[in-house]
Amino acid sequence: MNTISWDLYRTFLAVLRTGSLSAGARDLGLTQPTAGRHVEALERALGYPLFTRSQQGLRPTDAALALQPYAETLASTAAAMERHATGASGDISGVVRISASDVIGIEVLPPILAALQDEHPHLTIELSLSDAVEDLLRREADIAIRMTNPAQEALVAQRIGNVPIGLHAHQRYLDRYGMPLSPADLKGHRFIGFDRKTAFIRAMEVRFQAMMPTFPALDELNWSYRIDSNVAQLAAIRAGVGIGFCQTGVARRDPDLVRILPDVFELPLETWVVMHENLRRGLRWRKTFDALVQGLRDYARETRPQD
Amino acid sequence: MNTISWDLYRTFLAVLRTGSLSAGARDLGLTQPTAGRHVEALERALGYPLFTRSQQGLRPTDAALALQPYAETLASTAAAMERHATGASGDISGVVRISASDVIGIEVLPPILAALQDEHPHLTIELSLSDAVEDLLRREADIAIRMTNPAQEALVAQRIGNVPIGLHAHQRYLDRYGMPLSPADLKGHRFIGFDRKTAFIRAMEVRFQAMMPTFPALDELNWSYRIDSNVAQLAAIRAGVGIGFCQTGVARRDPDLVRILPDVFELPLETWVVMHENLRRGLRWRKTFDALVQGLRDYARETRPQD
DNA sequence: CTGATGGTATTCATTTTTGAATAGCTTCTC
DNA sequence: GAGAAGCTATTCAAAAATGAATACCATCAG
Structure with a gap:
């Protein structure tokens, strides 16, 4: 019995992801x-069909979908291996893949990483921005910036500190609609919030109401601008659309953004930098990790009222 | 830039594992x-050597060793994928890989799995026996029998119960050397123990001494027969070599094995059956999982004094 | 209805990969 | 010191995989 070529798995995944042979081949350079x-060869080896062919593409069978997670793991591992392999080992060069939330990736990381790359011109950074927690054990990223204490073993973690979330609005908005001075004042205002409520958001709402009993019920507020992206919420705040949630560290950098009711509303948010421990010995990951820890600590420090 | 063929990683790993091109090729059917x-192609793609050639084989460079963990993950994932893929999905057929300790795998599992295979003749079982905890998340096994409460998410776990470890000796040994009636009596006896102390053993020793203060210090006992394998220890007990540790469930099955000081010495040992949650829907894994849970619960029940 | 786009299947010459055979080296055993 | 066993490197013919070209089908916009 001849074992199945791993390359078949790769094109299988590409076809599965793209939905057609042509697109899959294009992605792979075939x-x-x-x-x-x-x-066809994979189907022959397994003894059953993986796709139902049609003129407009290939639709995966249930069997194919059941195999997809394995193929995804193969792909992310191979990608990590290639990342690890490229770049001389003694030098700080090659690719480092970082996973972070979109706000952090857009508002906070660029200057930190720019300085790092100034120092190490052969270092390539891959930024993967999403709130989905990418799995470091499965090597979907090399280093992650997380908002939860990572309990998994085999990971190196450094706590950055608490960068709380606060309520913010643009000065222009406040000039027109007035500054809320008590929780009750909030009821008349326009709020920027989430569009679809994810499980995470829901959980946070509950925690939130429990923590802040003086705060009006969230349902009673006027959520007049709804968008899921945190970055888009921030943009809306900056445009004077209304009052929204935002990391205090980010808001503090913009002199026109004003924190609303800082004593009443504050949602703590722990920040961690996490890395697979196998990478600890690799110079480029170590350097990037250290730079992130340092840079984010500076960022967290800005957060505290210091003036 | 052309991406690297995954098959190159496979032969890279085979060569790395075996230490020579010839042996690696043999393993792979090449x-x-x-x-x-x-x-050679992989080295060319990466731009640096992975092995130093010699007349007696290929010695891996540091770079090659750094890449090995990735390749191992690829291999175990591909193996799991192939296991998952073979065997029709509606039927109970194909391969299920089980990880267990050697004692369990040799003394307890055979009848359970034999009955399962009687019922499902097309089911193939792979047993991987070792005390090394195989990673279910990395798909090194489909189902594992563990002695620790599995804290990882993404796993389905069923608690079997407590199958404690006790001190045992063969009747023949006791006839000749006498039955210890108090902890102090133990000092004159011959003991069967571990050869090299692993971190786990060391930790257990500490816990052990703390739990059983009336027990003599382990250093003072006469460890006259030392072997790391638990199965070999059991064989030594059966051969009348001396007093040794053994799961009470296993010992109870052999009428000639006598438990020593049951009231004084008892080391609790939790048993769990664990599976990756992705496999829950697969009929063959579900059935095997259920059979293991049922069979091991019966085994655990035997353990309790019931006569 | 027509043309553009994007898909699958098939054919055939070309390129690439592979295996058998062989030479040459080292190590171990008798 | 002879011989066996195990290894790498190289050569060359055979086998396998690939890509370009093409036929053909479905869908959509105008």
Whole structure:
């Protein structure tokens, strides 16, 4: 019995992801006939079909979908291996992949990483911005900036500190609609919030109401601008759309953003930098990790009222 | 830039594991020249050597060793994928890989699994026996029998119960050397123990001394027969070599094995059956999981004094 | 209805990969 | 010191995988 070529798994995944032989082949730098042959060979090896062919693409069967997680793991591992492999080991060069939330990635990381790259010009940074927690054990990223204390073993973690979330609005908005001076004042204002409520948001709402009993019920507020992206919420705050949530560290940098009711509303948010411990010995990850810890600590320090 | 073929990683790993092109090729069903060409191609793609060639094989460079963990993950994932893929999905057929300690795998599992296979003749069982905890998240096994409460998420776990470890000896040994009736009596006896002390053993020793203050210090006992394998320890107990540690459930099955000082010495040992939650829907894993839980619960029940 | 776009299947020449055979080296055993 | 066993490197013919070209089908916009 001949074992199955791993390359077949790769094109299988590409076809599965893209939904067609042509697109999958394009992603892989192959041609459509070879992609077709790979899928065919895999199906022959397994003894059952993985896709139902049609003129507008290939629809995966249940069996194919069941295999997808494995193929995804293969892909992320191979990508991590290639990242690790490229770049001389003694030098600080090659690729480091960082996972962070979109706000951090857009508002906070650029200057930190720019300075790092100034120092190490051969270092390439891959930034993966999403609130989905990428799995460091599965090597979907090398280093992650997390908002939860990482309990998993095999990870190196450094606590940055608490960068709380506060309520903010632009000065222009406040000039027109007035500054809320008590929780009750909030009821008349326009609020920027989430569009669809994820499980995380829901959980936070509950925690939130429990923590801040003087705060009006969230349902009673006027959520007049709803968008899921935190960055887009921030943009809305800056544009004077209304009052929204935002990390105090980010808001503090913009002189026109004003914190609302700082004594009443404050949602703590722990920040951690986390890395797989296998990477600890690699110079480039170590340096990047240290730079992130340092840079984020500086950022966290800005957060505290210091003036 | 052309991406690296995943098959190169596979032969890279085989060569790394076996230490030579020839042996690696043999494992993979290839020939030595192709294995050599694969390694060469990988080195060319990365831009640095992975092995130093010699007449007696290939010695890996540091860079190669750094890449090994990734390749191992690839291999175990690909193996899991193939296991998952073979066997029709509606039927109970294909391969299930179980990880267990050697004692459990040799003394307890055979009848359970035999009954399961009687019922499902197309089911193939792979047993991986070691005390090394195989990682279910990394798919090194499908189902594991663990002695610790599995804290990781993404796992389905069922608690079996407490199957404590007790001191045991063969009747023949006791006839000749006498039955210890108090902890102090133990000092004159011959003991069967571990050869090299692992971190786990050391930790258990500490816990042990703390739990059983009336027990003599372990250093004072006469460890006259030392062997790391638990199965070999059991064999030694059965051969009348001396007094040794053994799961009470296993010992109870052999009428000639006598428990020593049951009221004084008892080391609790929790048992769990654990599985990756992705496999919950697969019929063959579900069935095997259930059979293991049922069979081990029966085994645990035997343990309790019931006569 | 027509043309553009994007998909699969098939054919065939070309390129690439592979294996068998062989030479040459080292180590170990008798 | 002879011989066996195990290894790498190289050569060359055979086998396998690939890509370009093409036919053909579905969908959508105008």
